[in-house]
Amino acid sequence: MQKLRQVLVEHAIATKVTAFEEELKMALPKEVEAAREADCRSYPLYKFVREELGTAMLTGEKVRSPGEEFDKVFTAISQGKVIDPLFACLSGWNGSPVPIC
Structure with a gap:
């Protein structure tokens, strides 16, 4: 049971991280990112x-x-x-x- 719980928690965390990364990508378009780097x-x-x-x-x-x-x-x-x-x-x-x- 502990191993199953650990796997489920890790999967849930990975899913949250992936969703957060996608939100960041949407919030910072490539053009804005490139302009920031160009400065x-x-x-x-x-x-x-x-x-x-x-x-x-x-x-x-x-x-x-x-x-x-x-x-x-x-x-x-x-x-x-x-x-x-x-x-x-x-x-x-x-x-x-x-x-x-």
Whole structure:
């Protein structure tokens, strides 16, 4: 009985978490999320890693190892492809300390 109870409670919690995640996705449309990220100084690096390299968030929904995503980034760094996005992060910076996000 205890094992059955534990399984039922875990399932109920997982269901609540999934429903909450869906509510958050609906509350924060992609356009608003992208605009918020675009205001961040490190956005050029984020955009490069997500869009140009095609990495995805590791949410557990897809079968993908962190090593696969890491390899994409490591290869880009090794080939010097990250230099332009890095300089884009620094453009307009006057040398004074600022929050990076």
